[in-house]
Structures are given as C-alpha cells and as structure tokens.
Amino acid sequence: xxxxxxxxxxxxxxxxxxxEGALDLSIRNGRIENLHLRIFEPxxxxxxxxxxxxxxxxxxxxxxxxxxxPVAYQMSAVHALEQxxxxxxxxxxxxxxxxxxxxxxxxSHSLHIHLLAAPDFLGYGSAPEMAKDHPEAVQRGxxxxxxGNALIKLLSGRSVHPVGVxxxxxxxxxxxxxxxxxxxxxxxxxxxxxxxxxxxxxxVATEGHEMPFTWVALRHETEYPMNEGHxxxxxxxxxxxxxxxxxxxxxxxxHSTALHAHLDGQPYLVGPLARLxxxxxxxxxxxxxxxxxxxxxxxxxxxxxxxVARAIEICLALHEAIRILEGYRVPDSPFAEVTPKAGTxxxxxxxxxxxLWHRYETSAxxxxxxxxxxxxxxxxxxxxxxxxxxxxxxxxxxRGDDDALRLHGEKIIRNYDPCISCATHFLTVRIDRR
Amino acid sequence: xTAVRILGIGSPFGADTLGMMAAAKLRASGLSNDYPAGxxxxxxxxxxxxGLLDELRGIDLAILIDAARFGAHTGQxxxxxxxxIEDAVTVTSSHNLGVAEALALGRSLNTLPPxxxxxxxxxxxxHAGATAEIAPExxxxxxxxxxxxxxxxxxxxxx
Numbered sequence: 001x002x003x004x005x006x007x008x009x010x011x012x013x014x015x016x017x018x019x020e021g022a023l024d025l026s027i028r029n030g031r032i033e034n035l036h037l038r039i040f041e042p043x044x045x046x047x048x049x050x051x052x053x054x055x056x057x058x059x060x061x062x063x064x065x066x067x068x069x070p071v072a073y074q075m076s077a078v079h080a081l082e083q084x085x086x087x088x089x090x091x092x093x094x095x096x097x098x099x100x101x102x103x104x105x106x107x108s109h110s111l112h113i114h115l116l117a118a119p120d121f122l123g124y125g126s127a128p129e130m131a132k133d134h135p136e137a138v139q140r141g142x143x144x145x146x147x148g149n150a151l152i153k154l155l156s157g158r159s160v161h162p163v164g165v166x167x168x169x170x171x172x173x174x175x176x177x178x179x180x181x182x183x184x185x186x187x188x189x190x191x192x193x194x195x196x197x198x199x200x201x202x203x204v205a206t207e208g209h210e211m212p213f214t215w216v217a218l219r220h221e222t223e224y225p226m227n228e229g230h231x232x233x234x235x236x237x238x239x240x241x242x243x244x245x246x247x248x249x250x251x252x253x254x255h256s257t258a259l260h261a262h263l264d265g266q267p268y269l270v271g272p273l274a275r276l277x278x279x280x281x282x283x284x285x286x287x288x289x290x291x292x293x294x295x296x297x298x299x300x301x302x303x304x305x306x307x308v309a310r311a312i313e314i315c316l317a318l319h320e321a322i323r324i325l326e327g328y329r330v331p332d333s334p335f336a337e338v339t340p341k342a343g344t345x346x347x348x349x350x351x352x353x354x355x356l357w358h359r360y361e362t363s364a365x366x367x368x369x370x371x372x373x374x375x376x377x378x379x380x381x382x383x384x385x386x387x388x389x390x391x392x393x394x395x396x397x398x399r400g401d402d403d404a405l406r407l408h409g410e411k412i413i414r415n416y417d418p419c420i421s422c423a424t425h426f427l428t429v430r431i432d433r434r
Numbered sequence: 435x436t437a438v439r440i441l442g443i444g445s446p447f448g449a450d451t452l453g454m455m456a457a458a459k460l461r462a463s464g465l466s467n468d469y470p471a472g473x474x475x476x477x478x479x480x481x482x483x484x485g486l487l488d489e490l491r492g493i494d495l496a497i498l499i500d501a502a503r504f505g506a507h508t509g510q511x512x513x514x515x516x517x518x519i520e521d522a523v524t525v526t527s528s529h530n531l532g533v534a535e536a537l538a539l540g541r542s543l544n545t546l547p548p549x550x551x552x553x554x555x556x557x558x559x560x561h562a563g564a565t566a567e568i569a570p571e572x573x574x575x576x577x578x579x580x581x582x583x584x585x586x587x588x589x590x591x592x593x
Contacts, residue, residue, distance in 0.1 A: 067481060115484065115539075128535070131542035138543060142484055149485065160481055 023388070023409060032393060036253075037385050037413070047371045055081055055340050055366035059165040062358075062373075066419065067160060068111070071104035071152060072351030073373075074165045075227055076358040079347035081167045082338070084362055089336040093169040094227075096334075099324045100155050100165075101226040101349070102317035106193075107148025107159070108352035109272070109310040109317075112417045113200060114141025117307050120411040121203040137199065140192050144314060147189045151321060154182055169335030179328045186322050193314045194290060200311040201294035210301045211390050213383060214266055215274035218350050224282040224316055225275065227349050232278055233263060234299065241348035244357050250374065253381075260382045261374065267382035270354025271416065272309035273300060287315050303387055306415055340366025351376050353417055377418045384416050436494040438469075438584055440476040443486075443500040443533055449556040452568060453500040454478040456554065459573050460580070474584065486536040493547045495587045497580055500533050502553030511572050513579055514551040550583055552576060 024036040046065050050058060062077045063070035075097060082089065114137060115127040124130035131138040149159035154174045156162030164170050216237070218229030231247075232238045239247055250259040262268070277299035280291065291298070296308055342364045348357045354376030361370040391412050392405065442457020444450045461476040468474075482489055490496045504512060519537055533551065540546040554568065568576075 067483075111484070126535075126538075128538035128542045131539055135543050138539070142487065145484065146488065158480075159485075 023413070025388075025392075025409075030396075032389050035385055035389050035392075037381060037388070047373055050360075050368045050371040053368050055085075055167055055338075055362060055368065058360075058368065059167065060163060063161045063163070063165070065373075065375075068108055068419075069104055069351050069353065069356075070161050071100050071156075072349060072356045074162070075101060075349045076347050076351075076356045076373075077360070078165060078167050079227065079349065080345040080358045080360050081362070083345035083347060084343035084360065085167070085338050085340055085366075087168055087336055087338050089169045092329075092331040093335065095324050095327075096155060096170060096173075097227050098223075099321055100152065102321040102324075103148045103151025103154075103159075105148070105226075105317040105352050106314050106321075107145050107152065108417075109314050110141050110144035110148060110196075112352075113196065113307055113310050113314075114138055114145075116414055116417070118203065120407075120414060121304075121307070140196065144189060144192060144196070147185055147318075150182055150185060154178060166335055168338045169333075171334065173330050173334040174328075176328070176330065179325050183322065183325050186318055186325070190315070190318050190322070193311070193318050197290050197308065197311040197315060198294060200308045201296060204302070204304045204307060208302070209304045209391070211303070211387070212301060213303075213386065214263060214268040215277050215299070216263060216268050216270050216355065216379075217275040217278045218348060218355060219278055220282070222282070224279050224320075225350050229348075229350075231348060231355065233268065234277065235264070237263065241357065242346045244346065244348065244374070245359075248374075248379075250378075259374075259378050261379040262382060267386045268379070269303075269383045270376045270379050271306065272313050272352075272354075273303065273306040274354060275350060276300075276309040276312060283312070283316055284319055287312060287319065290315065303412075304415055306417075310417075340364075353377060353419075354379060375419075377416075380416050380418065384413055384418065387416075388412055436473065436588060437492065438474045438495045438497065438587065439490065439493045440465075440474065440497045440580065441486075441489060441499070442476075442478045443482065443498055444478075445481050450501050452554040452556065453498075454480070456499045456552070456568055456573065456576060459568070460577060463577060465577060465580070468581070469584070482536070484536050484539060486533065487540045487543070487545055490540070490547060490549070491545065495584070496547050496549045497552070497583060498533060498549060499552045499554065499576070501556045502551075503557070504553055504555060506555040508555055508557035509567070509569060509572060510555045511568075511576055512553050512555070514553060516549055519549065519551050548587070552579070 022038045024034060024038070025032065026034045046062065050061060053061060058077045058081060059074045062073035065073050118134075118137065119125065119127055119130045122130055122134070124133075127138065152159045152162055155170055156164030164172065214233055214235055216231065216233040218225035219232040219238075220229040230238055231241055231244060237247065247263060249262050249265070251262070253260045280288065280298045283291075291312060294308060296305060340362065342362055344359065344361045346357070346359045348355050350356075356376055357374040359370075359372040360368055363369055388409060392409065395405075395408055440457060440460060442454040444453040446454070457476055457478050466474045466476055479486070479489060506512060519534055537546065537549060
C-alpha cells in the first residue's frame with residue numbers, strides 16, 4: 001500500500017530576526033521526494049547597502065548583520081579592505097584581532113552548547129526547562145558567555161554590535177588595569193571550559209551518526225585558524241582566499257533566498273567540526289590531551305560531535321586569550337593610518353559557524369563599488385539538507401510520529417548552529433496527508 | 435535601601451525602540467529624583483539576551499519596558515506581573531533569547547528579583563520600519579503606574 005505524506009514545516013515571521021527558515025519535506029512510499037531548507041539570508045541585503053558607502057563606514061555597517069557574530073563580519077571586512085589599501089597594521093593589531101575573535105568564539109559557542117544544543121541532547125524542550133534539572137551546567141554556560149562578552153567589550157566598547165574596530169586596527173587600546181582584571185577572569189574560567197569538553201562528549205554517542213561528507217576550513221602555518229590562512233579541505237583542496245570564487249560555486253536555489261554553495265558540485269561543511277578535523281594538530285598539547293580523554297577520534301564524520309568541537313574551541317580561545325593578554329602592552333597607536341585607493345580585496349576569516357568570505361571593490365576615493373559576502377550558514381545549507389535526508393530516512397521517519405520527526409529534524413538543523421537556531425521550536429509542523 | 439531598576443529594552447530600529455524611548459522619557463521626567471539618591475535607576479538596554487540576568491543581579495525590584503505583542507491596539511501599554519509575563523510575546527531575535535525567554539531561564543535558576551514588565555503593543559505588523567511613537571497620555575499613565583509599583587514594593591519591603 002502506498003501512503004503519500006506531505007509535511008510542511010514553516011517559521012512564523014518575526015521582527016528583529018537575524019534569520020528565518022522553513023523546511024519543506026515530502027515523503028512518498030518511505031522515501032524522501034522533496035526536502036528543501038529555506039533560509040532567509042540578510043547579508044545579501046547588506047551587500048547592496050554597502051554600495052556607495054565610504055571604506056571607513058564598513059566595519060560599523062557589517063557589524064549589524066548578525067547580533068551573535070559581529071566580530072567575524074568586521075574582521076573579514078577590514079582584512080579585505082586593508083588588502084586593497086596595502087595596509088599592514090602590524091603585530092599589536094594582529095594579536096588584538098585574534099583576542100577579539102577569541103571573545104566571539106567563547107561567547108557564541110557557550111551559548112550554543114548550553115542553551116541551544118544541550119536541551120536537544122538531554123531531551124528538554126527548552127533551556128529554561130533544562131535549567132531546572134541542570135542549573136550548574138546552565139550557570140556555567142552563562143558565566144563562560146559573559147567572559148566572551150567581556151573580551152569583546154574590552155576592545156570594542158560593547159559586546160553587541162561592537163564599535164571599536166576600524167580599518168587599520170582599533171579606535172583605542174585597552175588600559176593595563178582592564179587587561180589585568182580580565183586576565184583573572186579568563187584564568188578562573190579555564191577549568192570550567194575544560195569541564196565543558198568532557199560534559200559535551202558525554203552527551204554524544206561516540207558512534208551512530210557517521211556519514212561521508214566534505215569539510216572545509218582555514219589552515220594557518222602555525223596557529224589554529226581565526227583571522228588568516230589558506231582555504232583547505234579533506235579533498236586535498238588548498239587555495240588562497242582570493243581564489244575562493246574559482247572553486248566554490250554559489251547558486252540560487254529556487255526555494256531559498258540564501259545562495260547554495262558547492263565545492264566541485266558537492267555540499268560541504270564549514271564550522272567547528274570542519275576546523276577541528278583539519279587543524280587539531282595546531283592545538284596546544286594540553287588541549288590535545290583533553291581530546292584524547294574524550295575518546296573522540298579525529299577526523300570525525302559524526303556531525304553531532306560538533307558540540308564537542310565547540311567545547312574544545314572554547315578551551316583554545318581561552319588559552320589563546322590568556323597567552324595574548326599576558327604579553328599585552330599599550331601601543332603607541334592602536335591603528336595604522338590608511339590611504340584609500342581603487343582595487344579589489346578578498347579575505348576569509350573563521351566565524352564561530354565557519355568560513356566567512358568577503359570581497360570588496362573600491363573607487364580611488366575608497367567608496368565601495370561592490371561587496372560580496374558569503375556567510376557560513378548559506379555554505380552549510382546544502383550540507384544540512386544532505387544530513388537531513390540521510391538521517392530522517394535512517395530513522396524510518398519515526399513511524400508516522402510527526403512530533404518525533406519534527407524534533408529530530410530540529411535537532412539535526414540546530415546542531416549546525418545556523419542563524420535560525422535560537423528560535424526554539426522554530427519548525428511549526430503542518431501535515432497534509434494525501 | 436531597596437534597589438529598583440527600570441530598564442527600557444529593545445534596539446534602535448523602528449517600533450523596537452519603544453521600550454528604550456519610554457525609559458529615556460522617564461529619565462528625562464526626573465522620576466528618580468522623587469526617591470532617595472541611588473534607589474531608582476533608569477537605563478536603556480540594547481538586546482541583552484541572556485545578559486538580562488546579569489543586569490538584574492543584586493536588584494530588589496526590576497521594572498522592564500519592551501515592545502511586545504499581546505493582541506491589543508497598537509501603542510497600548512499593558513502591565514504584566516511576574517506570573518503573566520509568559521503571556522506577552524516580547525519581540526524576539528532568532529539568535530538571542532527574548533525577554534520572556536531570558537526571564538523564564540532566570541526563574542528556573544532562581545536568580546531573579548520580582549519583575550514587572552510593561553509591554554508596548556506594536557501590533558501584528560510592527561516591524562523595524564514601523565513608526566515609533568508613544569502618546570503623551572500613555573507616557574503619563576506609564577509613569578504613574580511605575581510610581582505605584584515602587585510605592586507598593588516599598589510598602590512590602592517595610593513590613
């Protein structure tokens with residue numbers, strides 16, 4: 001007997017959203033006939049907003065694209081513009097940018113692990129529900145998130161839509177007392193972050209969700225990547241960020257306003273698990289020892305181990321922030337002077353959710369003539385669809401239990417930490433049986 | 435001395451700015467000066483997310499003002515007590531917790547003082563492009579209501 005079952009999952013339109021999405025799923029005779037994840041992608045609007053704006057306005061404008069990863073947007077932008085203007089801001093700015101990024105990774109990963117992903121793994125409908133039974137874990141997540149926010153605030157005045165960044169560096173340098181105060185907080189947070197690694201590993205089955213896929217991340221000669229590096233993949237790809245567009249193809253998918261990105265025609269993953277798979281040899285020995293204790297084997301093809309990758313990256317970011325601040329000095333100037341000129345510049349940095357690629361074309365006066373922004377969520381979109389197809393089919397579609405199917409779908413999507421992930425129960429199920 | 439914190443919550447965009455605008459008007463009206471120095475603080479708070487819990491630490495009474503949807507006519511201000519807040523759908527961001535969710539988390543963690551929320555209805559079409567205005571009579575009502583809340587709380591505090 002054949003049974004046609006159409007499941008439509010959509011999201012209510014909300015004001016002030018950084019993203020919205022819907023999943024259209026139709027199942028026929030036990031097989032997926034159509035699966036479309038629709039994501040609304042604000043960066044594409046900002047590409048047009050930027051045209052005609054002056055170079056020095058860009059960091060403040062792109063910081064508004066996302067409330068949770070403004071640092072990433074600012075960093076990719078300033079690197080691309082400095083490339084055009086032949087500006088080398090020097091080692092102090094380089095260190096501070098890494099520090100700035102550490103803050104965003106700590107803040108974003110702590111939020112995702114404790115308030116967004118953990119309820120899925122522990123079987124709760126929301127973070128407040130989970131907090132009743134696991135208050136210590138949630139408090140720990142909030143403390144770590146606060147440490148990340150404090151790092152961003154140190155360099156940029158505030159943690160939401162920071163305003164301290166300029167092309168060439170920062171508007172001001174932190175004073176020594178503020179640095180000393182923050183160092184104490186970072187040191188006390190490190191044991192908590194290490195505890196998160198084992199806790200996160202305990203939430204995920206070490207086996208059972210493996211599947212083949214391609215992963216892509218930056219790779220630096222000596223460091224775990226944040227602001228610099230080649231773009232590499234487990235396929236052997238190794239290119240400069242300037243060559244991104246010749247290898248990665250973006251296409252309009254009719255069902256989504258976000259562009260679908262493919263590498264050699266295939267979906268690919270960016271983000272913490274991709275970074276860890278490609279760069280675990282760049283981690284300090286103490287953090288590599290932590291990974292060994294979890295029993296996780298790298299590279300991992302179990303997407304649910306992304307939560308562990310995030311925990312490991314919190315440790316790495318704290319480790320790096322402490323190292324940088326222990327050597328902190330107040331510079332003569334927190335920025336290098338910039339002289340605008342015409343040209344094209346491209347840069348990729350590692351946002352918490354993965355590679356964020358920017359390209360700008362400027363006029364001789366430094367006005368933006370064209371901007372292209374490729375955010376990680378749209379790059380992961382095809383990979384999420386691929387994961388959903390495989391995982392939902394493997395689940396047997398929960399034998400007609402639509403609530404269970406929706407929850408499973410949400411868990412899979414949220415595991416990628418896309419810009420729609422915070423909307424708890426964002427997938428409203430409407431079922432049409434034919 | 436009891437500490438009362440009035441927080442206008444939102445963002446600088448469209449109707450979402452209403453909570454922040456109301457707090458700024460209350461501050462300009464000199465509301466804090468009616469009480470002992472340092473007792474009543476009035477601040478604006480740009481999309482605090484879970485950071486709201488830190489903003490309310492060490493406070494004896496929190497009075498929040500935020501754009502919201504609760505099915506009233508646009509511009510109406512409604513008072514929600516501690517137990518009613520879940521009924522107000524405060525405008526939420528997909529990538530951070532809204533006020534109602536952050537308060538739910540705080541209740542689960544037992545870190546919250548008594549909270550009163552004043553929601554300003556933005557209507558079903560309220561969005562970033564909507565005009566943001568609060569009528570003078572609505573502001574006057576809000577100020578009186580908040581003075582009454584503080585008086586009630588001080589009375590309770592003295593018992």
